[in-house]
Amino acid sequence: MIVKERYEAAKERYAKLGVDTDKAISELEKISLSMHCWQGDDVVGFDQKGPLSGGIQTTGNYPYKATTPEQLMQDIDEVFTLVPGKHKLNLHACYAVFEGDEWVDRDKLEPKHFKAWVDFAKKHGIGLDFNPTMFSHPMAENATLSSEDETVRKFWVDHCIACLKMGDGYRVPRCIP
16 A cells, blocks of 8 residues: 555544544644654764763664764655644754864854754755753763762853854754744
8 A cells, every 4th residue: 555545544534533634734734843853863963972871761772763964864854744834853962963073072062063954954944943962971970060060060051052052053043933
């Protein structure tokens, strides 16, 4: 059965329950969602090597998860073609894209490290939301902003400040009606 045939079969079943699926889809097209980028790679991101840490729970060892920014963008694009409406992408700081051997730690991130995502958003007409990533990092062993260690606390404060500046550097609408 092809997708269209499956939809028609489901449409008939829902009609028996009093649900107009075409109307439901039409209503969904009016809703804007912000999809988390981490849904495509089990929250791994691209800024650290090694396993997740810091108490984060993932969906678990999905064998076909995206392993590069390009793969993740392709997967996200596919999702947005299947979900009705105009949407946004919620981007974590750990999804920075570095050129060549360049790498900076989270407290030194700049808008240029997210240029690939901005270009992706503009190309596909989606908005971007952005937030810090305060886990899976050597400085997140015991605490982040609430750490008793001033060095650790300063690192995470600087990371949050860098993330606040990211929104200004995007130049992409954050909210698309």
